[in-house]
Amino acid sequence: MQEISQGKISKMPLLEVKDLQMYFSTKEGPVHAVDSISFSLEKGEVIGLAGESGSGKTSIAITLLGLLPANGKIIGGNVLVENKDITKLSEAELSKEIRWKRISLVSQGAMNSLNPVFRVGDQIKESILAHESMDKSRAEDIVKHLLVEVGIPVDRYNSFPHELSGGMKQRSIIAMALALDPEIVIADEPTTALDVIVQAQILVLLRNLQKSKNMAMILITHDLSLVAEMCNKVAIIYAGQIVEYGPASRIFHNPKHPYTIGLIKAFPNIEGKRTRLLSISGSPPDLIHPPQGCRFAPRCPYATAKCTSEMPLLESAEPNHDARCWYASEMHL
Amino acid sequence: MTEALLTEETPVSSSDNVILSIVDLKKVFIAKLGFFASLRRSPNRIRAVDGVSFEIRRGEIFGLAGESGCGKTTVARTALRLVEPTSGQIIFKGKDVTHVSRNEEARLRPKMQIVFQDPYESINSRFSVFDVVAEGIRINKGLLDVRSDAQISDMVEKAMNVVQLIPPSQFMPRFPHELSGGQRQRVAIARALILQPELIIMDEPVSMLDVSIRAEVLNVMIKLSQEFGISILFITHDLALAKHVTDRLAIMYLGKIVEMGQSAELIDNPLHPYAQALIAAIPVPDPDGRKVKVFAGGEVPSAISIPPGCRFHTRCPYVKELCKTAEPELRLISGEHYVACHYYEEASAAYKNSRYSSN
Numbered sequence: 267m268q269e270i271s272q273g274k275i276s277k278m279p280l281l282e283v284k285d286l287q288m289y290f291s292t293k294e295g296p297v298h299a300v301d302s303i304s305f306s307l308e309k310g311e312v313i314g315l316a317g318e319s320g321s322g323k324t325s326i327a328i329t330l331l332g333l334l335p336a337n338g339k340i341i342g343g344n345v346l347v348e349n350k351d352i353t354k355l356s357e358a359e360l361s362k363e364i365r366w367k368r369i370s371l372v373s374q375g376a377m378n379s380l381n382p383v384f385r386v387g388d389q390i391k392e393s394i395l396a397h398e399s400m401d402k403s404r405a406e407d408i409v410k411h412l413l414v415e416v417g418i419p420v421d422r423y424n425s426f427p428h429e430l431s432g433g434m435k436q437r438s439i440i441a442m443a444l445a446l447d448p449e450i451v452i453a454d455e456p457t458t459a460l461d462v463i464v465q466a467q468i469l470v471l472l473r474n475l476q477k478s479k480n481m482a483m484i485l486i487t488h489d490l491s492l493v494a495e496m497c498n499k500v501a502i503i504y505a506g507q508i509v510e511y512g513p514a515s516r517i518f519h520n521p522k523h524p525y526t527i528g529l530i531k532a533f534p535n536i537e538g539k540r541t542r543l544l545s546i547s548g549s550p551p552d553l554i555h556p557p558q559g560c561r562f563a564p565r566c567p568y569a570t571a572k573c574t575s576e577m578p579l580l581e582s583a584e585p586n587h588d589a590r591c592w593y594a595s596e597m598h599l
Numbered sequence: 600m601t602e603a604l605l606t607e608e609t610p611v612s613s614s615d616n617v618i619l620s621i622v623d624l625k626k627v628f629i630a631k632l633g634f635f636a637s638l639r640r641s642p643n644r645i646r647a648v649d650g651v652s653f654e655i656r657r658g659e660i661f662g663l664a665g666e667s668g669c670g671k672t673t674v675a676r677t678a679l680r681l682v683e684p685t686s687g688q689i690i691f692k693g694k695d696v697t698h699v700s701r702n703e704e705a706r707l708r709p710k711m712q713i714v715f716q717d718p719y720e721s722i723n724s725r726f727s728v729f730d731v732v733a734e735g736i737r738i739n740k741g742l743l744d745v746r747s748d749a750q751i752s753d754m755v756e757k758a759m760n761v762v763q764l765i766p767p768s769q770f771m772p773r774f775p776h777e778l779s780g781g782q783r784q785r786v787a788i789a790r791a792l793i794l795q796p797e798l799i800i801m802d803e804p805v806s807m808l809d810v811s812i813r814a815e816v817l818n819v820m821i822k823l824s825q826e827f828g829i830s831i832l833f834i835t836h837d838l839a840l841a842k843h844v845t846d847r848l849a850i851m852y853l854g855k856i857v858e859m860g861q862s863a864e865l866i867d868n869p870l871h872p873y874a875q876a877l878i879a880a881i882p883v884p885d886p887d888g889r890k891v892k893v894f895a896g897g898e899v900p901s902a903i904s905i906p907p908g909c910r911f912h913t914r915c916p917y918v919k920e921l922c923k924t925a926e927p928e929l930r931l932i933s934g935e936h937y938v939a940c941h942y943y944e945e946a947s948a949a950y951k952n953s954r955y956s957s958n
Contacts, residue, residue, distance in 0.1 A: 318809040318810065318811060319809055431898045433898055461666040461667055461836075461898070461899070462666060462836070462838075462877055462880045462881060463666070463876055463877060463880045463893070463894075463895050463898075465880065466879070466880030466881075466882075466891040466892070466893050467893050467896075470891065470892075470893055488809070488810065489810075489882075490810070490884045491882035491883055491884040492882055493884075493886075494882060494883060494884045494885050494886045494888065495882035495883075495886075495890060495891060497886070514886035515886045515887055518884065518885055518886055518887075519887075528811060529810060529811055530884065532810050532811050532812075532813060532814055533810055533884045534837075534839040534840045534842065534843045535839060535883055535884050535885065535888075536838060536839035536842055536866060536878060536881045537883045537888060537889065540842060540843050540862075540863050541843060542814075542818070542821075542843075543813065543814040543817060543818070543844075544814050545781070545811060545812050545813065545814035545815040545818070546811040546812065547815070548779075549779040549781075549812070
C-alpha cells in the first residue's frame, strides 16, 4: 500500500505546520507559548524539536494533537496533514480520524500512566478497539504481534504494569502508539526517565521501527545528543519560537544562531577531547511579556541595538537552513 | 598507596596528598515489612554499598558515576556520616572518623560539606541569600572564631565573589525565588564554601539545570579545586559530563566499583564490559558521529538479590563459567587504571573492534 501511494504524495509533505500560534491565557495575560512555528515533515523523516525547559516544545506537541488544556487556544496558523487542516476539526473528528490513527504520541513519563489494575496487553487491546471495530481475538493477535515487535516476550501480555521494569513499560507505551499504524509518531522526551543503557535500547528500538515502517517522527527533547542520534532535520526552539531550522548535519556543524552555538558549546561530548564547557548567561524570557526585539537578545553576546528593538524573522542563512538572527551570516561555531 | 587500599586489611593511608579514604565501605539497608509479611519472612537486606574503596586527593575532582540505584549517593552520604556505615572505614586527613563522638563530628562537619541535587529544595525559601550563605557561620560560630557581624558579611561577600554572584551586595538581599536554578545552585555552593571546607561533595549538582546554564556551576566547581585546592567528590550519572569535569573517575555497578582511573583514559579506553556498555549507550552530539550501541541487555537487577560471582555476569556479553562463581577483584592494570573483570583483555579488544563498525 505504501508503494502505491508514495508516488502521488511525494510532492506534498505529510505534515506541514504553518505559522502556528498558541497562547495560554493566565491572570497575568496570555503566555506566548507557541509563536509562529512552521516546519514540514515528509514520510520517513525524523525531525527533532530541541529546546530547554519552558521553550514551548511540548506545547507544540499538544497543539498538533489538539490536546490543549482549557486555557490553551490556537490563535493562528494551520496544521496540515496531507493538505487537510486539522486545527479546523472538531474534538470528535480529531479523536476519530487523527489521534492514534494518523498521529500518535509517546509522551514523557507515559510509562507511569499505564493503568495499574489492568493487564498491559489488555490496555493496548482497548486502545485498538476504541478506534477500530474488530473482534477481540483479532485485536489480541495484533497486540501479541506488537509486543514481539517492541521486544516484550508474548507471555508478558498478562502482566500488570508493576510487574514490568521501566524499560518494559516504555516499550509497551511504544507498542500502544504503534497499534493503529500511524504515519507520524510524536516522541516527547521518550527516554528521559530511563537509565543510560535502557535509554540506548529504546533509542535503537525506535530507530529500527521508524525505519522498518518508514514512519515520520517528531522527537521532542532537551538533549542535543538525542537529536544528533535520531534526526535528519532539526528545529531549535527558544522562547516559543524556532530560532534555527535545517538538516541536522548543518545545524551541528555550521550553526547560524547564537543560541544554537551556545547550546553546542555547553554540551559535553563523550567522544570529544576534554574541554571547558561554556554557559549562556542569564535565563529565558518571561513569555507573558516577551522582549520586543529578538527574544534571545538579552542573553546574546553579540546583541546590538537593532536586536533589542526589532524581531528578526526565520530566514535563509544558507540553502535549506534558516536562522532567526539579524547577523546569521556572520555567526559560526 | 592506592594499591594498598584495595586489600582487605588496609592500613590507614598516611599520605598527606590524600584528603579522604574510603576503605571497604559497606551499607546494608533493611527493608521494612508490613505486619503480615513480617510473620511470613525475614526482611530484605538491600546491599546498597557492598565493599567500596577509593581515595580522594587534595585539590582533585573525583567522579563517582553509575546508574540509579548503584549506590553512589549512599557512598557520599556515608562518607559525610549522614548515614551510618554497616562496616568499613572513613578516613579523613589520615584520621579514622568512622565512629567519632558527636563533639568531634561537629568539629569535622565544616571541613566536609555537601551540595545537593535540587537547589529548589535544598535552600530555605524564606531566607535571603545573605542568610542562606551566612547560616553555617552562625551555627558554627564557636568553632570558627567569628566575632562581629562585619566579619560575617565580609566572609559572605568573599564566598559570593568566588561563586560569581557578582556584585554580592546586589544578590545578598534577594530571595531564592528571584534567582535562576544556576544562581541558586551557586548560592548552595557559597553556603558550603563559607565554612572553608577541604572537601565538598556535589551530588548531581547540575542534573536539575538546563544545559545552557550548567557550565556556570561546573566552572565554579573547577575553580574551587584548581584555585583553592578544595577536593571534590562529584556524584553523577552523566559520563559525558564526568569526562570533561572530573580528574579521576570510578564507575559503580550494584554497590561496587567496577572500574576506576583517570577520567579521560577510562572513558576513551574502558576495560570493564559494564563501563563499555554505559559509554557506548551515550549518544554523541554529532549527527555524523558514532551511533549508540547496546552492549548489555536487560536492566540492573535488584540490590536485594545481587547475582553471585561477578555481579554483572547476568548481562555481560563475554560471560564465562568463572564469572558466575568467582567475584573479580578490583586490580591495577596500568598507570592508575583499575578494573574488576576476569576477562577485561578480551572485552577491551572486542570493544575497540566493534566501536568503529556500524550497528
